[in-house]
Amino acid sequence: xEKKSFLLSYYEKDKGGGIxxxxxxxxxxxVPIFNLLVPDSSPFHVSTYTVTLLxxxxxxxxxxxxxxxxxxxxxxxxxxxxxxxxxxxxxMGMYLMRQVGDRGVYGNPDLPDFMVxxxxxxxxxxxxxxxxxxxxxxxxxxxxxxxxxxxxxxAFRSRVTGVYLSIITQALTxxxxxxxxxxxxxxxxxxxxxxxxxxxxxxxxxDSTRIALFLVTAVxxxxxxxxxRMIVNSRAGRVVVAVRDAExxxxxxxxxxxxxxxxxxxxxxxxxxxxxxxxxPQVGIINPGEFSPLNSIxxxxxxxxxxxxxxxxxxxxxxLVNYSKTYFTGAFPEAWLFALGALFVxxxxxxxxxIVGLLNTIKSRKKQPAEETxx
Amino acid sequence: MNAYSLCHRMQKIFRVYLLLVISCLTVMSLSAxxxxxxxxxxxxxxxxxxxxxxxxxxxxxDIVPLIAAxxxxxxxxxxELILEGQLFYQKSSLTxxxxxxxxxxxxxxxxxTGQEIGVVQKGTLKKIKVNNALRKKLRxxxxxxxxxxxxxxxxxxxxxEVIKNPTxxxxxxxxxxxxxxxxxxxxxxVNLALALLELDSNDREKRIAALAVLSESxxxxxxxxxxxxxxxxxxxxxxxxxxxxxxxxxxxxxxxxSNIKYYEFIETLFFGLSLGSVLLLAAIGLAITFGVMGVxxxxxxxxxxxxxxxxxxxxxxxxxxxxxxxxxxxxxxxxVAGLVGILIERGVIQFLYGRPLETLLxxxxxxxxxxxxxxxxxxxxxxxxxxxxxxxGALEINSYFSLTFNRLYIIIFxxxxxxxxxxxxxxxxxxxxxxxxxxxxxxxxxxGVRSTWVDALxxxxxxxxxxxxxxxxxxxxxxxxxxGQAYIIDSFMVVVFxxxxxLWGTLVAAFSLGIANKFMEPWAGAVLAKILVLIFIxxxxxxxxxxxxxxxxxNAEN
Numbered sequence: 067x068e069k070k071s072f073l074l075s076y077y078e079k080d081k082g083g084g085i086x087x088x089x090x091x092x093x094x095x096x097v098p099i100f101n102l103l104v105p106d107s108s109p110f111h112v113s114t115y116t117v118t119l120l121x122x123x124x125x126x127x128x129x130x131x132x133x134x135x136x137x138x139x140x141x142x143x144x145x146x147x148x149x150x151x152x153x154x155x156x157x158m159g160m161y162l163m164r165q166v167g168d169r170g171v172y173g174n175p176d177l178p179d180f181m182v183x184x185x186x187x188x189x190x191x192x193x194x195x196x197x198x199x200x201x202x203x204x205x206x207x208x209x210x211x212x213x214x215x216x217x218x219x220x221a222f223r224s225r226v227t228g229v230y231l232s233i234i235t236q237a238l239t240x241x242x243x244x245x246x247x248x249x250x251x252x253x254x255x256x257x258x259x260x261x262x263x264x265x266x267x268x269x270x271x272x273d274s275t276r277i278a279l280f281l282v283t284a285v286x287x288x289x290x291x292x293x294x295r296m297i298v299n300s301r302a303g304r305v306v307v308a309v310r311d312a313e314x315x316x317x318x319x320x321x322x323x324x325x326x327x328x329x330x331x332x333x334x335x336x337x338x339x340x341x342x343x344x345x346x347p348q349v350g351i352i353n354p355g356e357f358s359p360l361n362s363i364x365x366x367x368x369x370x371x372x373x374x375x376x377x378x379x380x381x382x383x384x385x386l387v388n389y390s391k392t393y394f395t396g397a398f399p400e401a402w403l404f405a406l407g408a409l410f411v412x413x414x415x416x417x418x419x420x421i422v423g424l425l426n427t428i429k430s431r432k433k434q435p436a437e438e439t440x441x
Numbered sequence: 442m443n444a445y446s447l448c449h450r451m452q453k454i455f456r457v458y459l460l461l462v463i464s465c466l467t468v469m470s471l472s473a474x475x476x477x478x479x480x481x482x483x484x485x486x487x488x489x490x491x492x493x494x495x496x497x498x499x500x501x502x503d504i505v506p507l508i509a510a511x512x513x514x515x516x517x518x519x520x521e522l523i524l525e526g527q528l529f530y531q532k533s534s535l536t537x538x539x540x541x542x543x544x545x546x547x548x549x550x551x552x553x554t555g556q557e558i559g560v561v562q563k564g565t566l567k568k569i570k571v572n573n574a575l576r577k578k579l580r581x582x583x584x585x586x587x588x589x590x591x592x593x594x595x596x597x598x599x600x601x602e603v604i605k606n607p608t609x610x611x612x613x614x615x616x617x618x619x620x621x622x623x624x625x626x627x628x629x630x631v632n633l634a635l636a637l638l639e640l641d642s643n644d645r646e647k648r649i650a651a652l653a654v655l656s657e658s659x660x661x662x663x664x665x666x667x668x669x670x671x672x673x674x675x676x677x678x679x680x681x682x683x684x685x686x687x688x689x690x691x692x693x694x695x696x697x698x699s700n701i702k703y704y705e706f707i708e709t710l711f712f713g714l715s716l717g718s719v720l721l722l723a724a725i726g727l728a729i730t731f732g733v734m735g736v737x738x739x740x741x742x743x744x745x746x747x748x749x750x751x752x753x754x755x756x757x758x759x760x761x762x763x764x765x766x767x768x769x770x771x772x773x774x775x776x777v778a779g780l781v782g783i784l785i786e787r788g789v790i791q792f793l794y795g796r797p798l799e800t801l802l803x804x805x806x807x808x809x810x811x812x813x814x815x816x817x818x819x820x821x822x823x824x825x826x827x828x829x830x831x832x833x834g835a836l837e838i839n840s841y842f843s844l845t846f847n848r849l850y851i852i853i854f855x856x857x858x859x860x861x862x863x864x865x866x867x868x869x870x871x872x873x874x875x876x877x878x879x880x881x882x883x884x885x886x887x888x889g890v891r892s893t894w895v896d897a898l899x900x901x902x903x904x905x906x907x908x909x910x911x912x913x914x915x916x917x918x919x920x921x922x923x924x925g926q927a928y929i930i931d932s933f934m935v936v937v938f939x940x941x942x943x944l945w946g947t948l949v950a951a952f953s954l955g956i957a958n959k960f961m962e963p964w965a966g967a968v969l970a971k972i973l974v975l976i977f978i979x980x981x982x983x984x985x986x987x988x989x990x991x992x993x994x995x996n997a998e999n
Contacts, residue, residue, distance in 0.1 A: 143798045217979075224983040229737055229797050233933050234979045240930050241975035244968050359930060363739075363805050370802060403813035410806020414799045415792050 082422065083295060086378040087288060093120070094284040098277045114273045118348050119392065121280035123385050125345040128287045130368045130384035131294055131377055132337035137366070138374035139298050140330050141310035143228075145362050146235035147338055149242050150210035152356035154339025156246075157209055159259035159352040160193060161202030162270075166263050179261070180254045190252045199266055206343040207336045214335030215328065222324040222331075227313070236359050243357035258353025265347050276348070283344045287381075290337055294377055297333070306330050367406070371413050373420025382421055486513040487553055493523075494530045494537050494569050502575050509582040517586055519552055524579045528552065529566040540566060581608045588614055593624040600630040605662060607637045633658050637666065649689045656693035659700060659839045667693050704842040709959050715848040717955025718855035719917065721948060722910035723928040724935035725859060728947040729903030730782075731936055733879050736790055736900065737797050739805040741932060742925025743812060744904045747781055748774035748911020749920040750815060753824045764829045767912065774908035781811075782904020786897045794896075808925065815922045823921035832916060851913050858909060863944055865902075875899050879942075934978050940988030950989060954978075 097120060100112040129151050136142045168175040172182040176189055195201040217238060221231055249255035268275040297303050308316045309323050317323045346352045355361075364387075372383020387409070394402040417424055484492060489511065493504045508516060522528040522539055530537050531549065538549040538558060546560045571579065580602070587599030588611070600618075603611055615635050622628040636654035639647050652670075655663050670681045670690035681687045723745060730738040738744075752770040759766055785807055793800045832850060837843040866872040877885040878895045886892050918924060935954060939946030954974055961970035985991070 143801075145801075220980070220983045224986055226982055226986045229801075230937060230982060230986055232737075232798065232801065233937055234982050236930060237934060237975045237979050241972045241979075244972050244975075248968055360926075363802075366802060367806075400813070400817060403809045403816075407806040407809035407813070410809070411789055411803050414803040414806070415789060418799070 080295065082376065082378050083291065086381060087291065090124075090284055090288055094281055098281065101273065101277060114276055117273075117280050118276050121276070121283045121348045122345060123388050124280070124283040124287050125341045125348070126368070126388055127381040127384040128283075128290050128341035128344070129338050129365060130372065130380035131287075131290055132334040132341065133365055134369045134372075134374055134377055134380035135294055135298070135334045135337070136331055137369060138376070138380070139303070139310060140306045140327060141313075142327065142331060143232045143366065144235045144331075144334075145232045145359065145366065146237075146239035147334075147365055148361035149235075149239035149357055150214060150335040150338035151342035151345070151361075151365075152242070152246075152352065152354075153210045153213065154206045154342030155346040155352040155356060156253060156259070156342075157196075157202055157205040157339070158343035158346045159262075160196040160205075160253075161199060162262040162265060162347060163259050164193070164197040165265065166261065169263055170261070178254070178259070180249075180257065181252070184249060186252075193252065203343075206339050210335040210339035210342075211332050214332045218328045218331040222327045236362065239357050239362055240359050243354050243359075246354035246357060254353070256354070258351060258355075259346075260351040260353075262347065262350055270347060270350065279344070279348050283348070286340060286344055290340070291377060291381070294337070297330075298377070302326065302329075364406075367410055367413065369420075371409065371417075371420055373422030373424075376420075376422045379420050379422035386421070486511045486515070490519065490537050490553060491535065494528075494535070498570075498572050498575060501571070502578050505575070505578050505582050509586055515553065517583060520579055520583050520586075522552065523569060523571060524576060524583070526568060526571060528569045530569060531558075531561070532565055532567055537569070538566070577606070577608070580606060581611055585611050585614050588618060593627055596622075596624070596627045597630055600627060600634050603634045604630065604637060604660060607634065607641075609638060609641075612638050633660070633663065637663065640666070640670075645683060645685060648683075648686050652686070652689040652693045656696040657700070659697065659704070659841055661840060664694070664697055667697070701841050704839065708842050709963070710956065711844060711848070713956030713959035714852055714952060715955070716959055717952035718852040719914065720931055720935050720955050721855045721859065721951035722851070722913050723907075724932040724939075724947055724951055725855075725862060725944070726903040726905075726907035726910060727932045728936050728939075728942075728944055729862075729906065730900055731933070732942040732944075732947070733875065734896070734899055734903075735797055735879075736794075737801040737804065738900075738903070739801055739929060740785060740808040740811060740925075741804075741903075741907055742927070742929035743808045743815075744778045744782060744907035744925070745911040745914060745928055746815065746920075746922070746925040747778045747811070748908030749826070749915040749924060750819065750824070750911075751777045751908065752912045752915045753819075753826050753920055756827055763827050764831065766827075767829060767832075767916075770912045771909055774912045775905040776908075778908025778911065779901040779905030782907075783897050783901040785904070786900035790900065791893065791896065808929075812922045812925070819922075821922055823919040826915040826920050828916055847916050851917065854913055858906065859944070859948055862906065866944070871895075871898065934975070938978050938981065938988055940990035940992065942992045943988070943990045946988060946990035 097112055097117055100110055101114060101117050104111045129147070132150075133144065133147045136144055136147075163178045166178065170179040170182075172179055174182050177186060181189070196205070217235075221234065226234065245251055246253050246258075247256060253259065262270055264270055265275065265279075268278070270276075298306070305316065305321050306326050308321070309326055313323055342352075342356075368383040368387045369380045370383070371387055372381065373379030387406075390405065391402065394405055413420065419426075486508070489504060489508050493501055493508065496504060505520075508520065519528070527539055528537065529540055529549070536558070537552050539552050540547040540549045543560060546562050547566065548560050549558045549566065550556065551558055584599045584602045587595050587602075590596055590599070596618075600615075603615070612635070615631050615638070619628065619631045619635060622631055632654060636651035639651040640655070642648060642651075652667065655667060658664075667690050671687060671694055672680055674680050679687055681690065723742075726744065727738065727741050730736050730741065751774040752767070755770040755773055756763060756766045759769065785804070789803050789807065790800055793803060828847060832847045835843040835845045836849065866876065874885070874890045874895050875898075877888070877890055878892045878899075882892055885895075914924070914928075918927075935950045936947055938954065939948070939950030957977075958970050958974050961973055965973060982988075
């Protein structure tokens with residue numbers, strides 16, 4: 067009873083978020099049913115391809131939430147957030163690679179194919195332990211988290227802000243991209259990690275595994291949303307917003323601005339890492355292209371499009387932009403970059419608050435005349 | 442018999458005697474096996490060549506110096522033909538000819554008159570054969586003839602030929618040259634050749650002195666020659682018995698090594714400057730749009746791309762005047778890219794002043810549109826831009842160090858652009874207005890400056906300079922739709938590292954990053970060097986968040 071009232075009060079406070087969670091739950095229930103129980107011939111059948119695609123969108127949505135936390139709530143425009151996503155993805159990819167075992171082309175039980183190809187004789191130290199799932203899961207969170215912590219500690223302590231911060235985050239992801247392109251790094255160079263076989267013993271080709279991955283992603287997104295929501299609604303969250311709006315004033319009031327920034331940045335990076343780890347088994351590949359600065363900027367557009375400073379807005383933006391990307395690149399491959407480019411311009415010039423902002427303006431316009439003319 | 446007749450007779454006898462002595466000397470100087478020394482000696486050039494074609498190897502080798510001494514202008518080409526084994530004589534007429542293969546036989550040309558005789562079959566010609574001893578002789582004859590050519594370049598080539606095959610015969614010629622030669626380069630080569638010859642002499646002092654001279658040369662052949670002197674043979678003993686000479690050789694080798702290192706250092710420095718000038722060109726437009734106006738122009742790389750494509754189009758329009766195309770392309774690229782820039786400013790950016798992070802997104806969108814536009818118009822493949830004749834080639838200082846012209850010109854060009862921009866900002870009315878608007882917009886407006894107009898022109902200026910950078914880059918890299926992206930991050934790094942709003946900072950940053958990059962490349966590899974530079978900048982920004990040369994005063998606080 068008490069729980070229900072908590073949920074209800076929660077719903078009252080965050081209507082948009084409630085709707086989002088409800089829709090997410092509905093999708094998570096309906097999609098597997100339509101995939102598994104409805105026969106192939108039926109028009110209501112959802113193909114496994116679509117399930118995987120939806121799973122991909124959901125992991126992007128989680129990534130968008132992580133960026134919205136730092137950009138929308140804390141005012142740190144990170145142009146390197148895809149780096150944390152890719153690092154999480156690589157950590158998961160390493161686990162999946164170790165699971166391949168001796169089923170690779172060269173049949174080496176310890177070394178992944180690309181290492182055999184490079185004539186390496188033993189596993190590098192940083193690949194140790196990735197045959198254990200729990201270890202990989204820890205690394206998925208730890209690696210992006212530690213990198214973000216160190217980077218943020220350096221940057222925030224010396225009060226690098228605004229444009230400068232954006233540019234050095236971009237330099238960070240660019241440097242990582244160049245590094246991962248090198249074969250000597252031991253992450254498969256150009257080709258990255260691919261040809262995965264199974265996860266926790268379940269084949270990645272099976273429909274059931276794919277649906278399970280989709281469900282896990284949906285749950286992760288819901289949890290990620292709720293936790294992030296709790297954080298931004300907490301006292302600390304309000305300080306974070308204060309930092310965004312008036313950093314110096316917050317500092318003069320005695321808040322340790324740097325630590326607030328640092329912790330929200332680190333949490334956000336961990337979230338991005340988890341999103342990457344969910345993304346990789348679904349698409350079946352991770353390569354250095356994920357670090358490209360373009361990806362990070364595209365991510366910024368998802369959030370701007372949906373409406374920054376609103377968590378479910380980021381989700382809407384991520385899903386909408388990615389859906390139109392899938393559609394456009396299939397239907398009019400030439401037009402996609404035109405459309406994306408125009409979207410950037412239109413959103414920034416005409417929709418500074420994104421779709422959610424637009425919806426709110428429409429709503430308040432409808433309300434206002436109603437208030438003016440009492441019944 | 443009178444005194445007169447006696448005298449007359451004595452004179453006659455004397456003359457005969459003289460003739461005898463001369464002919465004896467000639468016979469002594471020529472070999473006795475020659476068909477007839479006297480007859481050969483008196484022959485003219487045509488006769489010598491005719492005689493040569495018939496003579497034995499031994500006879501030929503005696504005739505070569507005579508041909509060489511004839512002073513005839515046809516000498517060198519004919520000697521070269523002989524050397525290459527391309528001189529023949531017709532069996533029927535004994536005419537000496539050169540031949541050229543044609544579909545129906547050989548076209549033969551009389552080498553003496555230059556007349557075309559006609560097409561003949563292979564069997565009617567006989568090759569004038571040469572052996573190795575003769576080839577050596579021919580080579581040194583050609584070399585010594587060329588040594589006195591009026592063209593310094595030919596003399597230099599001849600001396601270098603001697604350095605490759607030092608023969609003692611030319612030693613006197615070289616000595617003679619070393620006193621008269623005016624051209625510094627040739628003189629240097631002559632001294633080297635002489636030193637190389639002296640290395641074989643018996644005089645220890647001379648050999649050591651020769652080694653000292655040779656140690657200044659970077660010629661690979663000379664280095665091998667000295668290495669032999671300092672090395673051990675198969676049985677473990679030294680090749681060179683004389684200890685002092687050996688030590689001198691070792692010293693010379695060390696000197697050569699340090700010279701090579703020095704030139705390699707200079708070359709790396711040059712590559713660094715060249716990379717720095719590319720960075721400067723790419724970044725300097727951004728220093729205006731980002732540094733002065735505060736607009737984060739992510740479409741900057743695409744404006745460079747537009748400049749490069751303008752070069753391509755200009756070359757398409759004037760295919761017959763490729764040499765001058767770049768001079769047309771530079772203003773054309775400035776105007777095209779500048780207009781696109783003004784369009785961007787009026788269309789989008791003017792709504793976003795004061796929101797730097799949002800200009801970043803909007804201009805990024807524009808960059809995507811421009812990229813796709815180029816892909817649609819010109820195809821996604823790279824286009825090739827021709828390099829004019831005067832930009833290709835290299836200024837070769839020595840075998841370890843040469844300056845390629847295109848890089849040299851781009852260094853100069855980047856500096857010219859920099860100075861022009863600096864003058865524009867500091868010395869013109871437009872520059873004054875521009876600085877006024879960026880420093881205090883309201884005050885500038887109150888003084889009657891049309892700030893919106895200045896904004897548009899400033900952005901146009903930055904964009905136009907990006908276009909000019911594109912012209913220069915089209916000479917170095919591929920021109921394709923993605924070329925802009927390759928430069929955008931580097932450009933931002935340079936501007937931020939140098940200090941936003943400071944052109945001198947941009948200059949220093951561009952060259953220091955370029956040089957640092959090139960010096961790290963040998964031991965770190967190109968990619969790792971780049972990563973290290975990026976990490977360095979990230980760390981540097983922590984230490985000095987406003988770059989190398991931060992802006993001071995009220996303007997800096999924002």
